[in-house]
Amino acid sequence: AQSVSQHNHHVILSEAASLELGCNYSYGGTVNLFWYVQYPGQHLQLLLKYFSGDPLVKGIKGFEAEFIKSKFSFNLRKPSVQWSDTAEYFCAVITHTGRRALTFGSGTRLQVQP
């Protein structure tokens, strides 16, 4: 079965620092990849997604992610974080096996200090 690993469980940054959150998945076939964000007290929101094409994907709020197939990775980046980016970030994958449910990583809690 597929799995998703997020190695950074808790990240603390100062405002304007650059961000990179790691995400690796284990599945040999075709995948669709997602990053979701969950702000405190709010529901999950889609940041960005990769289905095919350009492996560098740009999402909302200045986030981007790069799909590196050879490394089974889909790391999330932002050049300059803001205090409002404080949230929980989840990487997720859908495999092309007919099962359309998302498999989530364990999440990374990002805390941005002003």
Next chain:
Amino acid sequence: GAVVSQHPSRVICKSGTSVKIECRSLDFQATTMFWYRQFPKQSLMLMATSNEGSKATYEQGVEKDKFLINHASLTLSTLTVTSAHPEDSSFYICSAIGLAGGFRPDTQYFGPGTRLTVL
């Protein structure tokens, strides 16, 4: 954009009672809805997949007689936690996939979640 609502947002019940949670797609028709469970400081774990008009598909380890799922229409799915116990206390989140023609079928839209506390 696509909106998914859940009701109630928070519920407290006594052990042994049943609780029903509703998940609605407000502005699109959902062919498939998913129910997830999220424990504190952990990730979302898929409980079951619900397709309109058919029986839900449960993940391994999820008791189908305890977590009853009904997907009666293209805009409503319900999760009923029967004979709830304190260990059922959790955050339950639904998501929906829309029909093609307006929304990407592989993009899930999440509800805000329901926090269940069983005393």
